[in-house]
Amino acid sequence: MQNTEHEKLSTARQPGRRSWARSPLLSVLALLLGLGTAQVASAAAIHAVGVENQYANVISQIGGKYVQVSAIESNPNTDPHNFEASPAVAREMVAARLVVRNGLGYDSWAKKILIADANPKRQVIVVQDLLHLPDSTRNPHLWYKPETMPAVAKAVAASLSALDPAHKAYFDANVQKFDASLQPWYAAIASFKAKYPHTPVAVTEPVADYMLQAAGCDIKTPWNLRAAIMNGTDPAPQDVSIQNQLFKSHLVKVLLYNQQVTNSLTASFLHNAKAAHIPVVSVYETMPTGYTYQSWMLAEVQALRAAVEHGQSTTALK
Known part of the structure; x- marks a missing residue:
């Protein structure tokens, strides 16, 4: 329109x-x-x-x-x-x-x-x-x-x-x-969804939520926590506790971490995920240098798959 x-x-x-x-x-x-x-x-x-x-x-x-x-x-x-x-x-x-x-x-x-x-x-x-x-x-x-x-x-x-x-x-x-040119991204999403349905994940913000939902992931982080970090407001202590328990009890396979919006709280989530040996995948709100839209989106799905299949973290897209 x-x-x-x-x-x-x-x-x-x-x-x-x-x-x-x-x-x-x-x-x-x-x-x-x-x-x-x-x-x-x-x-x-x-x-x-x-x-x-x-x-x-x-x-x-x-x-x-x-x-x-x-x-x-x-x-x-x-x-x-x-x-x-x-x-x-x-x-x-x-x-x-x-x-x-x-x-x-x-x-x-x-x-x-x-x-x-x-x-x-x-x-x-x-x-x-x-x-x-x-x-x-x-x-x-x-x-x-x-x-x-x-x-x-x-x-x-x-x-x-x-x-x-x-x-x-x-x-x-x-x-x-x-x-x-979008077909490889769509195929990667469909392949992940078929092989790893309902994969439990944690996030710091709802940056990549639409893609995660398309890939069949189960986003375990409470919405109110995601929204609070996105909006720059103080999250409820119980939501923070739920997030940390996801890491401590290994209830998620990966943490998707917004590289562009960081603070002491998100840094603590990153630390707790790494301490629990849960792989981390960086996501971005702004397209990183050296990518087209298509290659950026495909790289994010590939990083998600590498985390779930091999426990590999991708802390920055090169």
């Missing part, structure tokens, strides 16, 4: 996510109000922005030589929850003819920027809307859902075709190539 971000600004906090609005954004918005309508990108290529770098990667694969793509959140070594939009980011966003963002409160700062410089000619894809997900959806990490990126790729092709009708066949052909 494409839209032009004409929704009214809301100060309500998105359910299940920490508040993303920060005071520096106010100055960014003030700057934007003085920028006027975004200028059209060079005729040589369509200027596109993927707010999260995994979406930028898909735009690049579909648009090929006819797009110039920028990613805003692209550092896998930082906490994306703490991202603050700078004036340079604001200028990059409003200059784009196509923007893809996640939604579900994950990148609400981007929504505010686009509303502040509304441009009816700008194509905007909100993945939440594309998947018809309500605001109450608890897990915003939509790129781990196997159904997400085929829908994004198709929507990107449609938006690019609207901006550059002469190359519609090229964009559509790239969608077919992209869909075919």
Whole structure:
């Protein structure tokens, strides 16, 4: 679903996510109000922005030589929850003819920027809307859902075709190539689910939950604990106790650990899992350097399988 971000600004906090609005954004918005309508990108290529770098990667694969793509959140070594939009980011966003963002409160700062410089000619894809997900959806990490990126790729092709009708066949052909390139990931998920059904796992956050569910895993970590860590709030002591008991009693086969959001509590879970000789698999909210979306997702499933089959930890994707 494409839209032009004409929704009214809301100060309500998105359910299940920490508040993303920060005071520096106010100055960014003030700057934007003085920028006027975004200028059209060079005729040589369509200027596109993927707010999260995994979406930028898909735009690049579909648009090929006819797009110039920028990613805003692209550092896998930082906490994306703490991202603050700078004036340079604001200028990059409003200059784009196509923007893809996640939604579900994950990148609400981007929504505010686009509303502040509304441009009816700008194509905007909100993945939440594309998947018809309500605001109450608890897990915003939509790129781990196997159904997400085929829908994004198709929507990107449609938006690019609207901006550059002469190359519609090229964009559509790239969608077919992209869909075919996802098959190894799908096959790896299906193979794991068939060989290791209902594998019990622990997590620090619901980052990879959609993929784990598709692979038939049984996520033993209480939801309230996952949500508390995700939202930066204090978890209930009983939930922390349940998590630690999973390690102590060897009730899980693997811990999936969010490398980008760490604190003393998650570090204690990592320590306790290692002490119990439970393998650890690192997962990411931002696509690591050197990967495409497809190879990143496949690497995560392969790391999960190596943990279950061989007790092998993957503490960082290289």
